[in-house]
Every structure is written in structure tokens, then in C-alpha cells.
Amino acid sequence: xxxxxxxxxxxxxxxxxxxxxxxxxxxxxxxxxxxxxxxxxxxxxxxxxxxxxxxxxxxxxxxxxxxxxxxxxxxxxxxxxxxxxxxxxxxxxxxxxxxxxxxxxxxxxxxxxxxxxxxxxxxxxxxxxxxxxxxxxxxxxxxxxxxxxxxxxxxxxxxxxxxxxxxxxxxxxxxxxxxxxxxxxxxxxxxxxxxxxxxxxxxxxxxxxxxxxxxxxxxxxxxxxxxxxxxxxxxxxxxxxxxxxxxxxxxxxxxxxxxxxxxxxxxxxxxxxxxxxxxxxxxxxxxxxxxxxxxxxxxxxxxxxxxxxxxxxxxxxxxxxxxxxxxxxxxxxxxxxxxxxxxxxxxxxxxxxxxxxxxxxxxxxxxxxxxxxxxxxxxxxxxxxxxxxxxxxxxxxxxxxxxxxxxxxxxxxxxxxxxxxxxxxxxxxxxxxxxxxxxxxxxxxxxxxxxxxxxxxxxxxxxxxxxxxxxxxxxxxxxxxxxxxxxxxxxxxxxxxxxxxxxxxxxxxxxxxxxxxxxxxxxxxxxxxxxxxxxxxxxxxxxxxxxxxxxxxxxxxxxxxxxxxxxxxxxxxxxxxxxxxxxxxxxxxxxxxxxxxxxxxxxxxxxxxxxxxxxxxxxxxxxxxxxxxxxxxxxxxxxxxxxxxxxxxxxxxxxxxxxxxxxxxxxxxxxxxxxxxxxxxxxxxxxxxxxxxxxxxxxxxxxxxxxxxxxxxxxxxxxxxxxxxxxxxxxxxxxxxxxxxxxxxxxxxxxxxxxxxx
Numbered sequence: 047x048x049x050x051x052x053x054x055x056x057x058x059x060x061x062x063x064x065x066x067x068x069x070x071x072x073x074x075x076x077x078x079x080x081x082x083x084x085x086x087x088x089x090x091x092x093x094x095x096x097x098x099x100x101x102x103x104x105x106x107x108x109x110x111x112x113x114x115x116x117x118x119x120x121x122x123x124x125x126x127x128x129x130x131x132x133x134x135x136x137x138x139x140x141x142x143x144x145x146x147x148x149x150x151x152x153x154x155x156x157x158x159x160x161x162x163x164x165x166x167x168x169x170x171x172x173x174x175x176x177x178x179x180x181x182x183x184x185x186x187x188x189x190x191x192x193x194x195x196x197x198x199x200x201x202x203x204x205x206x207x208x209x210x211x212x213x214x215x216x217x218x219x220x221x222x223x224x225x226x227x228x229x230x231x232x233x234x235x236x237x238x239x240x241x242x243x244x245x246x247x248x249x250x251x252x253x254x255x256x257x258x259x260x261x262x263x264x265x266x267x268x269x270x271x272x273x274x275x276x277x278x279x280x281x282x283x284x285x286x287x288x289x290x291x292x293x294x295x296x297x298x299x300x301x302x303x304x305x306x307x308x309x310x311x312x313x314x315x316x317x318x319x320x321x322x323x324x325x326x327x328x329x330x331x332x333x334x335x336x337x338x339x340x341x342x343x344x345x346x347x348x349x350x351x352x353x354x355x356x357x358x359x360x361x362x363x364x365x366x367x368x369x370x371x372x373x374x375x376x377x378x379x380x381x382x383x384x385x386x387x388x389x390x391x392x393x394x395x396x397x398x399x400x401x402x403x404x405x406x407x408x409x410x411x412x413x414x415x416x417x418x419x420x421x422x423x424x425x426x427x428x429x430x431x432x433x434x435x436x437x438x439x440x441x442x443x444x445x446x447x448x449x450x451x452x453x454x455x456x457x458x459x460x461x462x463x464x465x466x467x468x469x470x471x472x473x474x475x476x477x478x479x480x481x482x483x484x485x486x487x488x489x490x491x492x493x494x495x496x497x498x499x500x501x502x503x504x505x506x507x508x509x510x511x512x513x514x515x516x517x518x519x520x521x522x523x524x525x526x527x528x529x530x531x532x533x534x535x536x537x538x539x540x541x542x543x544x545x546x547x548x549x550x551x552x553x554x555x556x557x558x559x560x561x562x563x564x565x566x567x568x569x570x571x572x573x574x575x576x577x578x579x580x581x582x583x584x585x586x587x588x589x590x591x592x593x594x595x596x597x598x599x600x601x602x603x604x605x606x607x608x609x610x611x612x613x614x615x616x617x618x619x620x621x622x623x624x625x626x627x628x629x630x631x632x633x634x635x636x637x638x639x640x641x642x643x644x645x646x647x648x649x650x651x652x653x654x655x656x657x658x659x660x661x662x663x664x665x666x667x668x669x670x671x672x673x674x675x676x677x678x679x680x681x682x683x684x685x686x687x688x689x690x691x692x693x694x695x696x697x698x699x700x701x702x703x704x705x706x707x708x709x710x711x712x713x714x715x716x717x718x719x720x721x722x723x724x725x726x727x728x729x730x731x732x733x734x735x736x737x738x739x740x741x742x743x744x745x746x747x748x749x750x751x752x753x754x755x756x757x758x759x760x761x762x763x764x765x766x767x768x769x770x771x772x773x774x775x776x777x778x779x780x781x782x783x784x785x786x787x788x789x790x791x792x793x794x795x796x797x798x799x800x801x802x803x804x
Contacts, residue, residue: 450480
């Protein structure tokens with residue numbers, strides 16, 4: 047974090063903390079901007095900000111490489127037409143501090159040397175220094191099914207070195223030494239100089255100790271201490287009986303933010319809510335100050351990054367401008383949440399406390415750039431880019447909750463992408479660190495909720511999402527993720543009231559963010575699990591229009607397959623394949639399409655290379671893939687291959703069922719596979735086993751989703767009860783006729799013909 051200091055006061059000069067600009071980068075930027083001297087940079091800043099007094103000392107400090115507050119470098123950067131971070135002194139740069147001239151005394155030299163080692167560590171600027179959790183398995187395993195996985199197309203789918211010049215290495219001393227004869231007068235001078243040096247040494251040591259004490263006090267003294275030293279350094283602003291003006295903030299939600307600031311300041315000042323509109327044509331806060339229309343001016347900057355906005359506020363008085371707060375919101379955040387965050391930020395002004403602990407502006411922006419990676423579809427490259435951003439936030443601002451919340455969220459995504467559960471343990475570590483810093487942060491609550499959701503702890507997940515929504519009722523991330531979590535609960539209890547709440551929350555989210563493709567995507571999933579396939583197709587079509595990606599296209603194809611529209615299903619599968627040519631689930635869905643069309647060899651030509659790859663990588667892979675290829679082997683009479691494939695699928699499902707993680711669809715799929723394995727292995731058939739399998743089938747009789755209906759029809763068919771098999775097949779036909787056209791149900795059609803000959 048950075049202290050909220052004035053950029054043009056004598057207090058700043060005594061300030062030991064801050065960041066420094068690179069002299070080399072400043073010179074390069076100055077030449078690139080066409081400025082021949084620092085004086086021209088001074089004039090440019092004065093012109094841009096409408097200042098009466100030229101900010102010469104500010105520019106001089108920045109160009110000398112003195113530690114300054116970030117806003118000082120930013121003002122210079124704006125004059126040079128570059129981003130401020132471009133001018134920062136990198137951790138890898140070697141800053142050569144030359145011997146001070148007569149203009150700098152010994153105390154000044156010690157002061158600079160002491161300050162040189164008080165900089166906060168800079169974040170690495172390349173991925174070489176990025177620390178991300180590493181695991182033993184370098185080769186990622188195939189993604190397992192998760193709460194946001196594509197829908198199944200068929201029931202079994204989817205561093206500061208300082209080199210000081212030696213005082214003896216001057217031209218005169220060098221010449222004297224090379225002569226080999228040192229004059230007596232020079233010796234006398236040397237003796238006298240040594241005496242003076244010895245006299246100064248105690249004073250220098252005392253000065254050094256005092257400076258170090260100041261540094262330690264400044265570094266470790268609590269920020270909320272109201273001591274005179276702390277107050278003098280940070281500054282208290284007295285807003286009582288002052289004329290305060292608020293300049294309108296432009297950009298998304300700018301009017302809401304401006305109005306909230308006015309409402310917060312209206313009580314302790316004479317500010318009139320809505321008066322900011324009168325200052326719309328004002329170019330700078332100094333214009334208002336020079337015209338004597340205000341004693342203090344609040345202005346702001348807003349940056350839009352993806353679904354979020356970063357905002358910071360400035361306080362101007364006389365010719366000074368200092369940052370007083372910075373934060374981030376969702377563009378859809380409620381006015382109450384925005385006001386609560388602004389109140390928390392402006393509380394130092396309202397309660398006359400020292401301005402301090404302002405969130406680093408550039409770290410906030412980097413955090414939002416990381417979050418922006420989550421707005422598209424998931425891929426390992428996208429997740430790693432997000433991790434790089436979040437790790438840099440942690441390195442540069444370890445006291446900010448945002449970096450930890452982002453890393454937690456990214457590691458959960460990495461788990462979903464790779465099926466490596468070690469990432470969930472790493473995610474827990476980052477989430478816990480973030481929660482220890484700011485437990486009421488909506489970002490950390492959403493990260494904690496999503497972590498619990500993916501772990502299968504849906505009740506705990508919903509508690510975290512509820513806390514986020516309690517802070518901001520318009521938090522679309524919490525709305526969407528809670529709906530996903532509640533859907534898994536719905537699949538277990540089929541509670542209609544729960545489903546109504548899910549739809550209402552998603553409708554609210556869609557109204558808030560109509561261009562967020564993940565909202566209709568989740569709505570489509572909800573309708574699919576409810577059995578409304580046409581409604582699901584409509585929502586997936588909306589999602590595909592908002593974002594043409596693998597997930598939207600694959601799920602749209604899966605639903606079209608479900609209703610029997612095989613041509614459109616094939617077209618959308620092929621379109622998705624151009625985006626993800628090696629995606630296991632997508633390839634599996636296409637292979638199943640071939641299977642339903644009776645093109646078994648074409649199906650195996652897709653399935654078998656995937657099976658080989660999974661076997662070579664040493665993982666069981668997706669249970670859906672093993673189950674689907676087993677179905678093809680079974681219909682072709684390859685019993686041994688079918689049995690092995692079914693067992694590979696069952697080994698994964700057995701673990702999930704035993705841990706209580708399986709949903710109704712997975713339980714139905716597992717049951718069907720057990721029955722098929724029993725049928726293919728006569729030696730396993732016992733009356734007790736068959737009775738147990740029938741009992742499990744009866745326990746799933748209330749299932750209503752297409753996957754479960756398909757598996758139950760298949761189960762009863764192979765248990766020999768064609769009546770119950772037909773009953774479930776007919777229910778499936780009513781909502782998903784494409785699934786009901788499975789080659790497995792040809793036997794049912796034959797049985798019906800035998801009963802009702804025509």
C-alpha cells in the first residue's frame with residue numbers, strides 16, 4: 047500500500063518511504079516526448095494541471111531518483127505521455143549512486159544511502175519469476191466432470207546495488223600517488239582532514255542511528271496511531287466549515303459514485319448533493335481553487351477493465367493534490383455497496399484521521415486484468431496468465447486481499463481444467479490468507495464459496511455466496527455461482543421451490559449483466575437438468591451469440607442432439623472442434639453421434655486414440671469416455687474390451703459415490719454399468735447381487751433428467767423388465783427423443799412389435 051501524501055509539501059521531502067523512477071527510463075521517455083530539458087517537463091505539468099506555481103521540486107525529485115509517492119511519478123508520466131509503471135525502477139536494475147557534489151553534505155549522503163534500502167520489493171515483470179504451485183504430475187490429466195463442465199451429449203458424457211565512487215579516486219589524488227613523492231604540505235593537509243573527519247564521525251553515527259530509528263518507527267508503528275509524528279507525515283484534513291466541491295467522475299457508474307461522495311460529505315460540510323453538475327466544464331481542481339469557489343476539491347479517476355471498474359479519489363488544496371482512496375467495483379454493483387466502500391475509504395476525512403493505507407492503484411488494475419481472464423472460456427493458458435497477474439499483485443502489495451482471492455479462484459479453475467485436486471489444497475492456502483486480511487471482502491467470499499462448491503460442500507459454498515450477496519446484492523458472480531451450487535442440490539432432492547429460487551437469481555443476474563454469456567449458459571444448464579430441453583436450447587443459443595466458444599457451441603450441439611436435431615448438432619460440434627480440436631469431451635460427443643447413426647468404426651476411430659493417450663498418461667480419464675467406448679465394444683461383441691472399459695469408468699465413479707460426491711445422474715450411470723458388467727460376466731451373477739441392483743434401480747425411480755432416464759431404461763432392459771424399461775424410455779422420448787433413439791433400445795422396439803403386431 048502507499049501512503050496518501052501531498053506531492054508538493056515540505057513534509058514529503060522528509061518521507062523515507064515511496065517508490066523511485068528509473069533515471070534511464072526517464073531520459074528515454076523525455077527524448078521520445080521531444081523534451082530537451084526537465085524545465086519543459088515542468089512546464090507541461092503546469093499546463094496540464096492548470097497550476098499557478100510550477101512543480102519544479104516535484105520533477106527534480108523524480109528525475110533524481112528520490113523515493114516519492116506514486117502520484118508524483120504518475121504526474122510526470124502523464125506529461126511524458128507514458129504509463130507510470132513504465133518509469134519505475136525495476137528490481138533488476140543496478141542504480142549507480144555517484145559521489146555527492148558540494149551541494150550535498152555528509153548527512154545528506156548518509157540519508158540517501160539509508161533510504162536506498164527502504165524500498166518495497168518490486169514485483170517481477172516476467173514469468174520467469176512467477177511462483178505458482180508445482181506438483182509432481184507435470185503432464186496434466188484429463189478434466190473430470192464438474193459443476194460447469196459441458197453437458198453430456200448422451201447419458202454417459204460430459205531485486206539494489208549501490209556503487210559509491212571512492213573519495214580517493216579523484217584526478218588530483220591519482221596524479222599525486224603516481225609521482226611517488228607526497229609533498230609535506232599535502233601530508234599536513236591530510237592530517238588536518240583526518241582530524242576533521244574524526245571529529246565528524248560521532249555526529250555522523252548519531253545521524254545514522256536517528257535516521258534508522260525514524261525508518262523503523264515509520265515502518266512498524268501502527269498506522270492508526272494518532273501521534274504527532276504520524277499525523278505530520280500523513281496529514282489530517284479538516285473539512286469542517288470548509289467549502290468542498292466535488293468534480294463529476296465520468297465513466298461507467300461515475301454518476302452513482304459522484305452522488306455517493308456528495309451524500310457522504312454533505313453532512314459535515316456545506317456541500318449540496320447534485321452540485322457536481324455545475325463543475326462539468328471545469329478542466330482541473332486548481333481552476334476551482336484559484337477562482338475561490340472551493341477550499342477543497344474532490345476529484346477522481348475511473349478505469350474500466352472487463353466487468354469491473356477501478357476508481358481512485360484525489361483531494362486538492364492550494365496547489366497540492368493527493369490520493370485519498372482507491373478501490374474496485376463490479377460495474378453491476380448496487381448503489382448501497384458502492385456507497386459503503388466509498389464511506390470506508392473517505393472515513394479518514396470524515397473522522398479527521400491521518401490519510402494512510404491506500405490500496406496501490408496499479409496493483410488494483412493488475413488484479414482486474416487478472417480477473418478479466420475469467421470472462422472467456424477456461425483454458426490452461428488463460429488460467430496461467432491470470433495466475434501471473436495475481437502473483438504480481440501479491441508480490442507488490444502483500445497486504446491487499448485481492449491478490450490472494452484471485453490466486454484462490456485461479457487455482458480452483460486449474461483444478462477444473464486438469465482434474466488435479468492438489469490445486470484445491472493450494473487454493474485453500476491462498477483463500478485463508480486473504481480471509482485473514484479482509485474476511486468481508488466480496489472477492490474472498492466468492493473465492494471461498496467457489497472452492498467449497500467444487501469440493502462438493504454445497505451448503506458451505508452457499509453460505510459464502512450469501513455473505514457476498516449480503517454486502518452487494520447485485521454481485522453477479524455470487525448469483526451465478528450460487529445457482530450452480532444449488533443446481534447440484536436440486537439434482538439430489540428435485541425441490542421445485544429451490545429450482546424457482548435458482549431461476550429467479552439467474553434472471554436477476556441477466557438483468558444486471560445482459561452481455562455476460564455465462565448467465566444464459568447457466569440458465570441453459572438449469573433448464574436442462576429440469577428436463578426443459580427446448581428452454582435449454584434457447585438459453586444456450588443466447589450464450590453462443592454472446593460468446594462463440596467451445597463451451598457454448600458444444601452444449602448447444604448436445605441439446606440439439608437431445609431433441610433429435612442431428613444435423614444442427616453435428617454442425618455445432620464441428621464448429622466447436624475448430625476451436626478445441628483435441629478436446630476429449632467434444633471428441634467423445636462426436637463419436638457418440640457416429641454410434642447413434644450406426645457408424646461404429648468411425649466412433650472407434652475417435653475413441654481408441656483417446657483411450658491410448660489416457661492409458662499412456664497413467665490416468666483413468668473421464669468416466670464418460672470409458673463408458674461410451676465400452677458401449678460400442680459391447681454392441682460389436684468385443685466383451686473383454688467392453689468389460690475393461692466399464693471397469694475403468696466404474697473405478698472413478700465408485701470413489702465419488704463412496705465419498706458422497708456423486709449426483710443422481712452419476713449414480714444412475716454407475717448402476718447401469720454394474721448391471722452390464724454383471725450381464726457380460728455370468729460368473730458374477732447371483733440372486734443377491736441381482737436383487738441389490740433392482741433395489742438400487744427402484745431407489746432412483748424419481749429421477750427426471752434425461753441422463754438418468756436413459757440409464758434407468760437401459761438398467762431395467764438388461765435386468766429383464768421390458769415394461770419398466772419401456773416406461774423410462776417413453777419418459778425420455780417425451781423430453782429428449784434424440785437420446786431415446788439409442789441403438790440399445792432396438793430390443794425394446796422389437797418387443798413392442800411382438801406384443802402389438804401390425
